[in-house]
Amino acid sequence: MPCDLILALDVPDRQQAAPILRQLRGSLRWVKIGLQMFTAYGPDYVKAVADEGFNIFLDLKLHDIPNTVAKAVESLAPLPIGMLTIHTSGGREMMAAARAAQQQTKPDLLLLGVTVLTSTDASGLAELGLTISPEAQVSRLGRLATDAGLRGLVCSPLEVAMLRQQLPADIQLVTPGIRPAGEAGGDDQKRIMTPAEAARTGSSYIVVGRPILKAKDPAAAARAILAELS
Ligand SMILES: O=c1ccn([C@@H]2O[C@H](COP(=O)(O)O)[C@@H](O)[C@H]2O)c(=O)[nH]1
Numbered sequence: 001m002p003c004d005l006i007l008a009l010d011v012p013d014r015q016q017a018a019p020i021l022r023q024l025r026g027s028l029r030w031v032k033i034g035l036q037m038f039t040a041y042g043p044d045y046v047k048a049v050a051d052e053g054f055n056i057f058l059d060l061k062l063h064d065i066p067n068t069v070a071k072a073v074e075s076l077a078p079l080p081i082g083m084l085t086i087h088t089s090g091g092r093e094m095m096a097a098a099r100a101a102q103q104q105t106k107p108d109l110l111l112l113g114v115t116v117l118t119s120t121d122a123s124g125l126a127e128l129g130l131t132i133s134p135e136a137q138v139s140r141l142g143r144l145a146t147d148a149g150l151r152g153l154v155c156s157p158l159e160v161a162m163l164r165q166q167l168p169a170d171i172q173l174v175t176p177g178i179r180p181a182g183e184a185g186g187d188d189q190k191r192i193m194t195p196a197e198a199a200r201t202g203s204s205y206i207v208v209g210r211p212i213l214k215a216k217d218p219a220a221a222a223r224a225i226l227a228e229l230s
Contacts, residue, residue, distance in 0.1 A: 003199035003229050006030040006057055007222060008176070008209030009037055014045065021052055023219035027226060030082075032207055034059040043079055050080035057174075057207075061114050063087035066097035073098050077105035083174070085154060088113040088141040095148035110172060112152040113145035115159070118177030121190040134191060135159055142167060156191035157198035157206070164202045176207035180225070183211055196228045 007024070009031050011017050021031070031054040033046055038060060050056050058081045062069045069086060076084060086098050095113060102111045115138040116125070122133055130137060138159040143166065145153055152172035155163060160173050177192045184192055187210065198206045208225060215221035 001202055001204070003203050004029060004205050005195075005222065005226050005229060006032050006174070006205050006207045007212060008032045008034060008059075008207050009049070010034055010209045011037070011213060012040075014041060014048075017049075020213070020218045020222075021049065021054070024222055025053055028054070028222055030055045030057055030205065032057040032059050032209075035061075046079050046081060056081045057083040057085075059083075059085050061085045061087050062098065063090045064094070066090075066094045069094050070097040070101040073101040073111070074105050077102070077109070081109060083110045083112055083152070085112045085114050088115050088145045088150075088153075092144055092148045095145055095150055099149040110152045111150055112154050112172070112174055113141070113148075113150045114154040115141040115145070116155070116191075118156045118175075118191045119188040124190075135162060138163070139166060146171060152204075154207075157193035157201055157203050158191050160198070160201045160203050172204040173202065174205045174207060175203040176209075178206045178208045178211070180211050195225045199229050 007028055009017055031049055033056060037045055046056055062072050099111055102109050116134045125132060125137060138155050139162060142153050142163050146167055154174045156177045157175040163173060175198050177189050178195055178198055179192045181194050195206055212218050212221045
């Protein structure tokens with residue numbers, strides 16, 4: 001199963017992003033714009049990065065009452081985006097409303113349900129009153145999301161093999177929590193794997209931010225990961 005790289009463009013400003021994008025044009029296909037850059041620059045920046053030839057994953061992790069999330073999906077539909085996230089913990093009704101809005105306004109958009117954040121481990125779930133393993137909670141939320149009509153999930157690569165057993169084969173599994181060998185620990189990511197392992201286990205896409213952005217040569221670091229995946 002092919003696995004592609006998505007660069008999480010989590011940098012403070014567009015000046016820092018520009019040289020990285022320029023150097024990766026033609027080799028990297030997907031760029032994730034998340035809360036940091038979207039709150040700084042808004043929809044215009046999404047259009048600007050798309051105009052440079054990248055596919056855009058807009059990672060806003062929408063989570064609100066069903067009507068509000070559905071209306072946000074409608075508002076985002078004119079943007080040149082290929083993927084958009086909502087939180088599965090918003091529940092079945094919220095996900096179904098978002099999915100209906102997406103189908104009506106942007107049928108080719110892949111609406112992804114974020115399961116358990118890769119920065120959360122069993123003790124983090126327990127603090128929220130959820131005495132369940134991350135794997136069991138991802139399984140539960142994955143089923144709920146696909147029952148509500150979603151065709152893609154965000155999870156840790158640690159849960160991919162389990163989800164591949166329980167879900168239809170065409171469900172797209174997008175996995176952050178990627179740390180190259182020797183770079184584990186020392187930050188907020190808890191449920192992690194290397195790029196090659198995440199691809200081998202069946203991820204459709206891996207999402208990588210800091211391991212690329214903090215490298216001496218970010219474009220070279222991204223190209224090395226792309227080579228690992230090919
Ligand atoms: O469960 C999740 C969902 C989303 N993310 C996002 O992915 C990137 C990961 O960046 P790194 O620097 O490689 O940790 C980041 O934008 C998160 O918002 C996630 O990590 N986990």
